[in-house]
Amino acid sequence: MWMVCVLALVLSVAGSGVKVPDKPRLPNFVLIMVDDLGIGDIGCYGNHTIRTPHIDRLASEGVRLTQHLSAAPLCTPSRAAFLTGRYALRSGLGSAGRVQVLLFLGGSGGLPPSETTFAKRLQQQGYTTGLVGKWHQGVSCHHRDDHCHHPNQHGFSSFYGLPFTLFNDCVPGQGSDVLADLQSTLRSLTLLLGLGLVTLVCVRHCGLVDLSPSLLLFLLFLLFCLASVWVLPFTLLRRWNCVLMRDGEVVEQPLIVETLPQRLLKEAKDFIHRNQDGPFLLFFSLVHVHIPLFTNPDFMGRSLHGLYGDNVEEVDWIVGQVTQTIDSLGLSNHTLMYFTSDHGGHLEDRDATGQKGGWNGIYKGGKAMGGWEGGIRVPGIFRWPGTLPPGREVHEPTSLMDLYPTLKHLARDTKPDRLLDGHNLMPLLDGTSQSSEHEFMFHYCGKYLHAVRWRPPGSDSVYKAHLFTPNFSPGGAVGCYHTHVCMCHGEYVTAQTPPLLYDLSRDPSESRPLSAQSEPRYHEALRRMEQAVHAHQDTLRAHVHPEGPSAQLSWGHVLWRPWLQPCCGTFPFCACEEQVHSAD
Numbered sequence: 180m181w182m183v184c185v186l187a188l189v190l191s192v193a194g195s196g197v198k199v200p201d202k203p204r205l206p207n208f209v210l211i212m213v214d215d216l217g218i219g220d221i222g223c224y225g226n227h228t229i230r231t232p233h234i235d236r237l238a239s240e241g242v243r244l245t246q247h248l249s250a251a252p253l254c255t256p257s258r259a260a261f262l263t264g265r266y267a268l269r270s271g272l273g274s275a276g277r278v279q280v281l282l283f284l285g286g287s288g289g290l291p292p293s294e295t296t297f298a299k300r301l302q303q304q305g306y307t308t309g310l311v312g313k314w315h316q317g318v319s320c321h322h323r324d325d326h327c328h329h330p331n332q333h334g335f336s337s338f339y340g341l342p343f344t345l346f347n348d349c350v351p352g353q354g355s356d357v358l359a360d361l362q363s364t365l366r367s368l369t370l371l372l373g374l375g376l377v378t379l380v381c382v383r384h385c386g387l388v389d390l391s392p393s394l395l396l397f398l399l400f401l402l403f404c405l406a407s408v409w410v411l412p413f414t415l416l417r418r419w420n421c422v423l424m425r426d427g428e429v430v431e432q433p434l435i436v437e438t439l440p441q442r443l444l445k446e447a448k449d450f451i452h453r454n455q456d457g458p459f460l461l462f463f464s465l466v467h468v469h470i471p472l473f474t475n476p477d478f479m480g481r482s483l484h485g486l487y488g489d490n491v492e493e494v495d496w497i498v499g500q501v502t503q504t505i506d507s508l509g510l511s512n513h514t515l516m517y518f519t520s521d522h523g524g525h526l527e528d529r530d531a532t533g534q535k536g537g538w539n540g541i542y543k544g545g546k547a548m549g550g551w552e553g554g555i556r557v558p559g560i561f562r563w564p565g566t567l568p569p570g571r572e573v574h575e576p577t578s579l580m581d582l583y584p585t586l587k588h589l590a591r592d593t594k595p596d597r598l599l600d601g602h603n604l605m606p607l608l609d610g611t612s613q614s615s616e617h618e619f620m621f622h623y624c625g626k627y628l629h630a631v632r633w634r635p636p637g638s639d640s641v642y643k644a645h646l647f648t649p650n651f652s653p654g655g656a657v658g659c660y661h662t663h664v665c666m667c668h669g670e671y672v673t674a675q676t677p678p679l680l681y682d683l684s685r686d687p688s689e690s691r692p693l694s695a696q697s698e699p700r701y702h703e704a705l706r707r708m709e710q711a712v713h714a715h716q717d718t719l720r721a722h723v724h725p726e727g728p729s730a731q732l733s734w735g736h737v738l739w740r741p742w743l744q745p746c747c748g749t750f751p752f753c754a755c756e757e758q759v760h761s762a763d
């Protein structure tokens with residue numbers, strides 16, 4: 180035995196003799212993002228009836244941000260901004276109309292190949308980069324296997340998870356999210372075309388116009404196509420959108436939801452084990468707590484808040500498992516862990532059994548509302564023992580877009596980059612700085628600017644001016660229950676002139692708008708914010724997707740195309756099941 184030790188010692192001494200001293204070790208990153216989790220769902224954010232001890236522990240051992248903001252109130256744009264460090268409209272993911280997220284895996288929209296993600300930058304610094312879980316940034320552009328939007332093309336050397344998202348259509352009997360909206364549009368289109376066709380036939384019959392039979396036939400064919408899409412069987416939609424991939428390969432279709440959380444967790448743990456010599460980046464993008472909710476028997480009925488609460492407590496358990504993996508490998512002092520949600524909870528997700536879409540605490544509004552705080556204020560926790568002070572709280576405005584420059588900084592990446600909207604968070608996290616570099620923040624709903632935030636230096640105030648507010652329905656409700664999500668434009672919003680101004684430091688629930696009489700800095704605040712908007716818009720002109728801020732979410736890019744559909748087995752009935760080996 181001791182022969183081996185001596186040999187090892189000799190070898191290591193010999194080794195160090197020839198080696199130039201290494202640069203200090205690069206830290207690992209574990210980023211955990213929950214889907215649709217509200218800030219009010221977590222114990223350390225003031226919820227005393229839900230049990231989230233593992234998340235709370237990360238906060239007590241690290242830094243808790245209380246004004247952490249997503250750059251958009253919906254998945255696709257918020258995640259694009261998170262990954263790129265820039266507002267989503269710079270990548271062409273700022274919606275102009277009703278479609279605010281990618282609707283089909285077989286669409287051609289997504290995070291453009293020309294964009295750069297933090298994963299790509301870290302990869303270039305020598306990191307092993309992995310994504311486990313939800314992506315929702317598109318797959319292919321021109322043909323099924325070009326994978327131009329795929330995580331592997333965007334800097335993740337390994338990917339295991341959902342190229343799309345978990346949604347109700349993935350579980351039979353849970354109803355439909357995607358079709359509901361699309362169906363009404365298609366129904367009107369079919370009706371219009373049908374009426375038009377009947378009129379044409381009548382007119383032709385009367386000899387008023389000369390219509391070639393082939394044109395008639397073509398119109399009839401078009402009508403047939405529209406009608407068949409409109410009555411698209413739900414089972415096919417489930418096959419097309421509920422897909423599990425490992426790197427470029429479809430491994431399960433349709434997704435088996437019941438065992439999904441365990442499989443994702445196992446993959447995340449395996450990734451950490453495999454790469455424990457580091458440096459690595461793991462982006463663990465949970466499919467919880469988006470609906471449909473999971474019904475894991477180990478957590479069912481345990482919380483005081485129904486199935487939704489059970490799911491939050493399961494998330495906490497998963498976070499605990501990941502933390503324990505890091506700690507048990509002795510990696511905690513070399514690993515920055517981050518916990519957040521992509522945007523606020525979904526208020527309109529409720530049924531007879533109760534709330535299914537999260538709780539945003541004292542903040543007004545929720546998911547799909549770009550201006551109101553409940554849609555964008557999310558949990559933000561950083562833990563890095565030995566480097567970040569335990570128990571620190573930061574009340575300054577910070578953004579999910581700050582991760583990109585922060586990770587770059589820690590990976591000692593100083594190479595030139597594009598214009599970023601985020602800032603390096605390290606000075607705020609370690610306490611060397613007390614104030615945010617975000618003097619202004621712009622709160623978008625799609626491509627439309629809905630609100631502006633101003634954090635005047637040297638003051639406690641945080642002003643927010645709303646330029647547009649969503650029209651709630653039914654009247655008196657907080658939420659858009661008639662459309663299920665709020666829209667960002669047109670008749671769905673009210674322009675506020677003059678803007679509605681609040682001071683969040685005194686009125687975090689945005690319930691008492693300020694006036695020139697009640698607020699001495701009223702005019703100054705509005706003027707400063709207007710100037711900031713102009714300066715911001717100047718940067719947009721030069722740094723935005725060449726085809727426009729909404730290019731990736733146009734109907735042309737969003738609608739399903741058979742030749743782009745990821746598929747295993749025989750198209751269009753795509754079917755395969757992952758071979759799961761023993762659970763541990």
Ligand SMILES: *[C@@H]1O[C@H](CO)[C@@H](O)[C@H](O)[C@H]1NC(C)=O
Pocket residue numbers: 219220221225226227228229484487488534537538540
């Ligand atoms: C705690 O979270 C649950 C689940 O979202 C919610 O129903 C409840 O109102 C929250 N309680 C507090 C005190 O925030």
Ligand SMILES: *[C@@H]1O[C@H](CO)[C@@H](O)[C@H](O)[C@H]1NC(C)=O
Pocket residue numbers: 509511512564565
């Ligand atoms: C981590 O760092 C802290 C403070 O520097 C030290 O007390 C602790 O022993 C370290 N833990 C490990 C596992 O290295």
